[in-house]
Amino acid sequence: MAKLAMFISSLHRAGSEREAVNIAENFLKNGHQVLIVTQYRDEDEYPLPEGAVRILSEREEPYGTSLTQRVRGLTDRFLRLRRIWKKERPDVVLSFIGKNNVMAIMTALGTGIPVVAHVQGEAALEYPEGSLRKAAFLSFRRAAGVALQTERSRQFFPPAVQAKCDVLPNALSPDFVRPPYTGAREKTITTVGRLDRNKNQRMLLRAFAGIAADYPDWKVQIFGDGEDREILENLRTELNLTDRVNMPGSIRNVAEELEKTSLFVLTSDSEGLPNALIEAMALGVPCISTDTPSGGPAQLIEDGVNGLLVPPGDEDALAAALRRMLDAPEEAARMGEKARGVMAVYEHEAAMKRWREYLLSFVRK
Helix, strand or coil: CCEEEEEECCCECCHHHHHHHHHHHHHHHCCCEEEEEECCCCCCECCCCCCCEEEECCCCCCCCCCHHHHHHHHHHHHHHHHHHHHHHCCCEEEEECHHHHHHHHHHHCCCCCCEEEEECCCHHHHCCCCHHHHHHHHHHHHCCEEEECCHHHHCCCCHHHHCCEEECCCCECHHHCCCCCCCCCEEEEEEECCCCCCCCHHHHHHHHHHHHHHCCCCEEEEECCCCCHHHHHHHHHHCCCCCCEEEEECCCCHHHHHCCEEEEEECCCCCCCCHHHHHHHHCCCCEEEECCCCCHHHHHCCECCCEEEECCCCHHHHHHHHHHHHHCHHHHHHHHHHHHHHHHHHEHHHHHHHHHHHHHCCCCC
């Protein structure tokens, strides 16, 4: 059986970390070994999968901020990670996001250990102009493979890297695989995600404010927490939506709440392949999403068929899409039913099988 090592910053409760835990659990269930290497521990983490071994790759003491200290810190991080690979001898390494991908590839050079770099968000934002982008373009040539979430992301990379790219699905949590909802849906418009500038929930508030008077029975609910909470609460007050917008914070029973809503909205400026959108579609909830540059939402939604797409940041377009869904509930219901088709690709076991076969293809026989 193979030994999979995964390199990620922490196991903090977020999309990338959840995917890492899903892959780890599936490998363990199929008799493989799993080593999870994280840079640090976070306060709010996913539990370590039973049977997985965890190693911290960085020391707990800060390295300092002077140029000399930063150089020493980078050197120390590099050597620590390389020693882990040499000692543990995994059959394949899967790294996650940004600098971690570059570090994993470079520290494994000369060891014979294949490294797969996983780009999860929008590639141009994950690797902005400058030294990090140059490092990615150069180091990815030495990777065994580059796993992407969307086909459009492939075009970001130079041809030599594109040849190494494969698009793999996110795994839909089994919590969201349910019989079609048969109850009366609540007159709510729901979004789920971290409260931050990129998720851009303020776009939803402003769009709803423009139509709220025409739909007095409808409310908005925003599940999640983050640094934009106070900004959104103030905007809610400013727009006279205090009684129309509910912000209960993060919740555990997302599937139970989501399947009752009449409409799900994703307003992100950038996304990879958004789990929240996949989950809402799997539940048969009619969906509206911004058509982010990565192509993730467009990979899921055929506009006007199984959902609606609007340009990022376009509040007027979102208001029009909201009106279309609220004015034509039968059309919205048809879109929601067709949206359930995402389960054919993103159902948990099917997606995990693809990941398992992909990663094992790099293991020397």
